[in-house]
Amino acid sequence: MAAPGPSRLSLNTATVKTQWTLAQAIEGCARHGYGGISPWRDKLAEMGLKAAKRAIDAHDLAVTGLCRGGFFSAKDWRDDNRRAIEEAHALEAQCLVLVVGGLAPGSKDIARARERVQECIGLILPEARAAGVPLAIEPLHPMQAAERACVNTLEQALDICDALGEGIGVAVDVYHTWWDPKLEEQIARAGRRRILAYHICDWRVPTRDLLNDRGMMGDGVIDLARIRSWVEAAGYSGFHEVEIFSELDWWRRDPDEVLRTCRERHRTCA
Amino acid sequence: MAAPGPSRLSLNTATVKTQWTLAQAIEGCARHGYGGISPWRDKLAEMGLKAAKRAIDAHDLAVTGLCRGGFFSAKDWRDDNRRAIEEAHALEAQCLVLVVGGLAPGSKDIARARERVQECIGLILPEARAAGVPLAIEPLHPMQAAERACVNTLEQALDICDALGEGIGVAVDVYHTWWDPKLEEQIARAGRRRILAYHICDWRVPTRDLLNDRGMMGDGVIDLARIRSWVEAAGYSGFHEVEIFSELDWWRRDPDEVLRTCRERHRTCA
Numbered sequence: 001m002a003a004p005g006p007s008r009l010s011l012n013t014a015t016v017k018t019q020w021t022l023a024q025a026i027e028g029c030a031r032h033g034y035g036g037i038s039p040w041r042d043k044l045a046e047m048g049l050k051a052a053k054r055a056i057d058a059h060d061l062a063v064t065g066l067c068r069g070g071f072f073s074a075k076d077w078r079d080d081n082r083r084a085i086e087e088a089h090a091l092e093a094q095c096l097v098l099v100v101g102g103l104a105p106g107s108k109d110i111a112r113a114r115e116r117v118q119e120c121i122g123l124i125l126p127e128a129r130a131a132g133v134p135l136a137i138e139p140l141h142p143m144q145a146a147e148r149a150c151v152n153t154l155e156q157a158l159d160i161c162d163a164l165g166e167g168i169g170v171a172v173d174v175y176h177t178w179w180d181p182k183l184e185e186q187i188a189r190a191g192r193r194r195i196l197a198y199h200i201c202d203w204r205v206p207t208r209d210l211l212n213d214r215g216m217m218g219d220g221v222i223d224l225a226r227i228r229s230w231v232e233a234a235g236y237s238g239f240h241e242v243e244i245f246s247e248l249d250w251w252r253r254d255p256d257e258v259l260r261t262c263r264e265r266h267r268t269c270a
Numbered sequence: 271m272a273a274p275g276p277s278r279l280s281l282n283t284a285t286v287k288t289q290w291t292l293a294q295a296i297e298g299c300a301r302h303g304y305g306g307i308s309p310w311r312d313k314l315a316e317m318g319l320k321a322a323k324r325a326i327d328a329h330d331l332a333v334t335g336l337c338r339g340g341f342f343s344a345k346d347w348r349d350d351n352r353r354a355i356e357e358a359h360a361l362e363a364q365c366l367v368l369v370v371g372g373l374a375p376g377s378k379d380i381a382r383a384r385e386r387v388q389e390c391i392g393l394i395l396p397e398a399r400a401a402g403v404p405l406a407i408e409p410l411h412p413m414q415a416a417e418r419a420c421v422n423t424l425e426q427a428l429d430i431c432d433a434l435g436e437g438i439g440v441a442v443d444v445y446h447t448w449w450d451p452k453l454e455e456q457i458a459r460a461g462r463r464r465i466l467a468y469h470i471c472d473w474r475v476p477t478r479d480l481l482n483d484r485g486m487m488g489d490g491v492i493d494l495a496r497i498r499s500w501v502e503a504a505g506y507s508g509f510h511e512v513e514i515f516s517e518l519d520w521w522r523r524d525p526d527e528v529l530r531t532c533r534e535r536h537r538t539c540a
Contacts (some may be wrong), residue, residue: 180412
């Protein structure tokens with residue numbers, strides 16, 4: 001398996017969220033030879049949609065995803081997801097990533113939260129299809145089930161996709177899924193049709209925080225080459241998007257160092 | 271569904287591990303009307319096996335489990351598990367809980383670690399059967415996959431049980447399994463034959479540590495009554511074992527307050 005080149009690399013802007021604006025991240029991607037970018041919507045709102053689109057096009061970057069829609073546990077989920085679809089359409093994003101939300105406030109009923117996720121996605125899916133925006137359900141690690149996403153395995157996400165039909169798939173993030181005994185099987189099940197994005201980073205030992213202590217590729221215990229081989233065997237030939245939330249380390253470093261390190265580790269470890 | 275009485279309650283000694291010796295925990299259980307106790311082996315070694323057995327019998331407590339065997343990633347796993355089986359036999363424990371261990375040192379091969387777990391259990395199972403000690407695989411939360419247990423779902427644990435036959439089952443701990451979309455289905459699959467222990471506590475929001483921030487029943491988001499109903503529907507009628515690792519809260523309190531609170535919350539929330 002050949003080492004992947006930087007043109008296959010995409011920067012999820014959360015990786016440098018404390019250091020750079022979206023304008024700076026776009027220029028950083030171009031400077032370091034990345035082929036893609038995946039912006040978060042707060043950064044996009046700061047920069048403005050049109051300015052962002054112009055800058056992204058000027059540097060010929062692919063938009064490998066827009067982060068994020070979902071959070072169906074929130075009161076304004078309907079309008080917020082409508083806007084997210086519009087923005088993803090305007091950016092020609094390859095997908096809108098759905099972080100589906102956790103339990104309803106005050107509720108312990110995770111089964112109901114899960115039903116609701118499927119119902120809500122069913123309601124926004126026609127708009128997404130009409131806009132040509134594929135929806136990518138991102139299963140999050142079970143430790144984030146209560147607060148961020150009650151979809152926690154690829155199997156569960158694919159069951160939802162199967163129930164809803166076309167225009168929907170998954171974002172496979174190694175951080176959230178590496179531990180899953182059924183990962184290989186479910187990646188094969190997903191296949192080219194359902195894998196809309198592939199996110200990389202690493203799992204640190206020890207992990208010091210449930211949200212913001214992700215590791216740089218190569219600094220943890222995830223067998224990235226093996227998981228990539230599964231994703232490729234399933235027919236995925238898209239970008240490798242680096243997404244590292246790192247309060248204690250990478251968010252404190254010079255962002256050019258971060259992008260250089262991602263590029264190097266992508267070549268040697270991913 | 272009737273509220274469970276304290277005679278169905280068992281104290282996992284980790285719940286008061288910073289405050290009490292095993293001798294004190296045994297007396298505490300008796301004083302608060304608990305019907306069972308589940309000791310950790312370090313506390314047992316301090317007290318001595320014979321003294322512990324005498325004190326447990328004097329108070330007519332059931333030993334709902336011995337914590338723990340497993341850790342097949344450790345060098346001395348063979349001898350250590352042999353001793354654990356002997357101790358569980360001497361205490362007439364209802365099961366020996368297996369925390370199976372994570373990745374081998376320096377390894378990223380979780381698939382191999384999992385194969386090894388099944389091989390190692392296969393090697394100790396004849397001794398456990400001969401000693402009349404049921405082995406209980408405890409699937410741990412996926413956030414503990416790298417360091418403590420590479421068996422992370424009930425489905426995976428039951429697949430191992432099915433491969434190995436009689437004399438082995440599972441410990442269902444709500445903390446580790448509450449998020450699992452297949453929990454109800456897999457509890458039903460396990461049935462009375464495979465469910466050897468049922469552990470309770472709660473999942474705090476937010477959770478501040480990946481190991482030692484469990485909540486008291488009722489202080490988190492786990493629907494304990496619902497999970498208990500599944501376990502009972504599967505035919506389990508054994509003890510409810512409270513196991514709370516709580517560096518920031520319950521390990522700092524007066525242990526009699528802890529046992530009183532467990533008893534009260536068991537009645538009202540579990």
